[in-house]
Structures are given as C-alpha cells and as structure tokens.
Amino acid sequence: MIRPRAHVDALAPVYHGSISDAELAGLGFRRDQVIDFSVNSNPLGPSPAAIAAVQAATWSHYPDDRATVLRGELACREGRGVEQVIVANGSSELIWLLATAFIDPGQSAVVVGPTFGEYARAVRIAGGVIHEHRATPEDQFTVDFVAIEALARDRRARIVFICNPNNPTGVLASIADIEALALKLPESLIVVDEAYRPFVDEPRSSLPLTELDNIVLLRSLTKDYALAGLRLGYALAASAVVDALDKVRPPWSVNVIAQIAGLAALGDEEHLRRGRDEVRRARAYVTEALSALELRVLPSAANYVLLDVGDAGMARSALLRHGIVVRDCTSFGLPNFIRVGLRTVQECERLVAACEAADLASIGAPQCGAVSGP
Template identity: 40%
Template sequence: MLQPNPHIIGLTPCIHGGVNSRELIERGLNPDNMRDFSISCNPFGLPENIRASLNELPAELYPDSDSYDLVEALSGKLCVSTGNIIVCNGSTELIRLAIIAYLSRQDKSLILQPTYGDYELACRQFNTGVVYYQLNEDNNFLINVDALIKSAELHRPKAMFICNPNNPTGQYLPIEKVQRIASIFNQTLIILDEAYIAFTRNSDNALKLIDMPNVLLCRSMTKDFALAGLRLGYGLASSEIINNLKKSRPPWNVNSAAQQAGIAALMCDEYLAESTAGIFEAKQYLVDELSAMGLNVIPSQTNYFLVKVGNAAKFRETLLREGFAVRDCTSFGLRQYVRIAPRAIEDCRELIKAIKKIRTMPACKHDS
C-alpha cells in the first residue's frame, strides 16, 4: 500500500470554534436557529461596502499573486513600506510560510499552552519539533516573562509563537515585553499573532517591532470584518523576512474576492469602532451576569473570554440543545472551561436565560 510520510500518519485536524451543520443535523437541531458564541469573528457581520465590492469580481482572471493593490492600501493605512508587507490566505497560511521559510526537521518551536492549536498542527505537518511553555490557571494564564525566558534558554527554539492577545485566554502581553524576548533571542523567529488585536482594549502598537530582524507580525482581517468565508491575513516584518516568505508561498495564494474585500475593509474604521463598542457592551453584560451566577470568568482584554463551568463538553452539549453554541475548551487542555465571544446584546440576554435554565436541570449538573 502507498504510505504517506510517517509524520503525517498520526496527525488530527485542529479543532476550531464555529458550528458544524452536520453535527447539529445529526442531533435533530436546526443550524439556522443556532446563535453562535463559539466563533470569535465580528458578530455584526459584513459591512455593506465590503459586500458591494464583491459585486464586480473579475472571476475569470487569476488573482494577482502579490495582492499588490491591497499591499499598497495597507502600506498607506499603516504607514509601513510595501516591502514590509505580505498578504496571505488568512494568517493560517502565514504561519505555514514562516515554517517553510525558517524551520527544518531538527528545529523546535516554543509554543505557549493553552493557545491556538494550529501552531502545533502546522509545525507537525512540516515535521518540525515542538516544545511547550505552560501557562498557569492560578494566575489567570498570565505570561510570566522571566519563566518564559528561562524555558527558551533551555530549549533554544528556532521559532516562538506568541498569540497576542492569547486565544483562548484573552490575555495581552505588553509590546515592550515581546521586544525584550525578541532582543534576547535574536536567533529565534518571534511569530507574534495579533489575530484579535482590532478588538483588544489597551493594546500597544506593535508596528515598531518590525524593525527587528527576527519578528513576524501576523494579522487577520478575517476576524475584524467577518470575512470567514473569504479569509484574509497579512504579515508585517523586515524586508528580508518578507522576501523569504514570498519565496515560500504558492502562486495566486489570495483569491480576488478576498483581495477586493480587503481593500474595501480598510475604509471601514467607523464600522470596526462601532462593532468593538457593541462587543464590549455585550461582554460586560455577560461577564456581570455570569459572575453573579458564581461562575469564574477569566479577565480578558479582547472579544472573547473563558468561563469555568465544570464539565465543558457537557455544558456545551446541553446549551446546543437550547440553541446556543459556545466553544468547549477541552481541545486547549481546559476541560472545565468554555470560551464565549459576545454577540449583539439581545442574543446575550437569551444566552444568559439559557445558561440559567440549564444550571437548574438536575440531569445536567455540569460540576465535575
């Protein structure tokens, strides 16, 4: 029998938020009636001008492999030169380009745990090593930079993934601390994933880090503008890093619809500000209500947060039957936590009613 590469055999897909229609249909539930708090994209949907930009798509032409118009638009918006920018098919692709360009089989990446599961999957897909730095529940999963530095001194990783704010904990590491890490480990590629930065309160401007020769800033426009069906991300780094990533990418990596949507999205500052205000109002309501129920909510600076509910898988399953999806964090190694990303306040009120209801169901006690 034809055998794949041995390192591929044991791989399992990364688990993500979002509702899976098949899973719901198997349970006799209607996907259209599900309110999805498990996905952390902008809950207010696609801005109208982005939708309009998709009406005249040159679908018969290959997309520009350099996404040049979008790169130029990003350059103007961020005041970063075009040579420091690469556009990708979501930041997921950027993570893989970084691995292709910089890591080989004998190299290791340092991954903080719990975090976004795709870093590890990507490393394993390319048969490169992984070592972990464990965050601690007792201090709300805050990063202890001195301990992280010790761990990196021990392992000497070729790359370090820092998700900022971290998914799923919502904790943000100030940029001066990232800068400290990057200057100590100047032979390590620091992959700073800012997928949720647009929704993060009290964050710093990380752009100054792209002057460093070993920092790759990854951003996702998928989240900010609810472009999950198109997917779009971009990387910012020194021109050397960007050139190496460009050599590693497949041709036509970003489809024309995503490129056009990205250009339109850069004119949506007001939409983003309004959405963020709506998200934070809804988040405060949820945090207050959940805390009043005696549930432990982990402080978060962004558009999702962790809640300790007992048996997370059972909690999610019971809520699904009430028409609400939350993210069971078992796949992050957090069997007692769910992650909730706020939606419009009316939906949040209904979610709280449903949580109150399921907590009174004797057969559905979630404490374990």
C-alpha cells in the same frame, strides 16, 4: 499502499470547534436556528462596503499574485514599506509559511499554551519539534516571559509563537515584554499573532515592534472585518523575512474576491469601530450577568471570554439544547472551560437566558463571581 512521510502519518488532527451540519441535524436544528458563540468575529458581520464590493466583483481572471493594490494600501495604513508586508489566505496560511521557511526537520519552536493549535501543527508538518510553556488557570493564564526565554534558549528555538491576546484565554501580554524577549533572543523569530488585537482596548500600538528584525506581526481580516469565508490575512516583518515567506507561498492563494473585499473593508473604519464598541458592551454585560448566575468568568482583553463550568462537554450539550453553540475547550487541554465569543448585547442576552435555563452553574463551577484580572 504507499504511506505518507512518517511524521505526517503520526500527526493528530487539530480541532477547530464550531459545529457541523450533521450535529445540528441530529439535534433537529437548522443552522439559522442556533446562535453560534463558538466563533470570535465582529458581532456586526462584514462591512456593507465589503458586501457591495463582493457583489460587484468579477472573478473569471486569475488574482494579482502579489496583491499589489491591497499590499500597498496595508503598507500605507501601517506606515511601513510595501516590502515589509505580505498578504495570505488567512493568517493561518502565514503560520504555515513561517514553519516552511524557517524550520528544518529536527529544529525547535516554542508555543505558549494553551493556545491556537495551528502553530504546533505547522511546525510538526515541517518536521520540527514543539516545546510548550503552559500558562495555568491558577495564575489566570499569565504569560511567564522569564520561563519562555529560558525554554527558547535551552531548545534553540527557531520560532517563538505568542498569540496576543491569546486564544482561548484572552490574556494580553505587554508590548514591552515582547520587545524585551525579542532583544534577548536575536536568533529566534518572535511571531506575534494579533488575530484578535483589533478588539483590545489598548491605546499602545504594537507596530514599533516591526523595527526589530526578528519580530513578525500576524494580522487577520477574518475576525475584525468578518471575512472568515473569504480568507484574508497579512504579516508585517523585516523585508528579509517577508522575502523568505514570499518564496514558499503557493501562487494565487489570495483570491480576487478576498482582495477586493479586503480593500473595501479597510476603507470602512467606522464599521470596525462600531463592532469594537459592541464587543466592549457585550464583554461588560456578559461578565456581570453570568457572574450574577454564579458562573466564574475569567477576565479577557479579547472578543471572547472563558467560563469555568466544571465539565465543558456537558455545558456545551446543555446549551446546545437551547440553540446556543459555545466552544468546548477540552481540545485546548481545558476540560473545565467553555469559550464564548462575544456577539451583540441582544444575542448575549439569549446566551445568559440559556445559561440560566440550563442551570449551568450546577454543572460544577467551583467558584462564584468574576475573577479580577492581573
């Protein structure tokens, strides 16, 4: 039997959470009978404009391989040249393209953990080596830029991945710190994954970062615009980086419907604003209500929060019995924590009721009350 390449054979699968139909059926639930707090998406769902555009779409033809209209629209909105924009089948495809284009076998990349697993997987598939600088709960997962710089220098990192705000911790690094890192590491590509940035209450734009040749901003339309099933993301970077990604991308990866829905969604800014407002209300409500139940809620800049529940597996199972799906963070190396994606305040009330009914606080949360942010 022919074997895959040795480093591929050795790869462990990356776990992405959510819940399978099989697990739901085992518990006697249909999908529409549970509320899924394990995903981090716009609580209002997709824009009605995107839904209407999809319903009217025809798709028997090949997509425009260069997504000309969509790229043009993104470039115009971001105030960048079209040669600085590349669209892809979700931002996860861009992570893979970056590793393919920039990592030779044996070369290094740095991740700031605990974080999204695809950075490490993409690098390892390219034959590269991952070095992790790990933030800790004791420091409220604060990102230590001095340590990251030292690690990247020491390992001659080709890429440093910074998820901002980070999944699953919700910690937001400052644009000034990222800029300083990029200036200190001109031989490394600093990839800033902004999948959840649209939900952050921060007036300062990260766009000026793209004036640096070694910065890549990754954006996803699957969270803020709730297009997860259609798959759409884009990157903003220097044109030389975009050219390199373009060379390794598979053809037609952004399908006709995703291009049409993306354009319609971008045109409905009001929908995104309402989703962001709902997230802000839900974050405040969940933090206060769960703290009152003596659960430890970590501060988050994003549209999800971490709860320290002592035993994530037990907490997830207990909530599932009440029709509530949350993300067990054991696969992030955080077996004490569950992650809760913020949904509408009304749905969050169901979450809080389930936490109370399941007596989540007694599962083993070590401290009480919300922890104030750095």
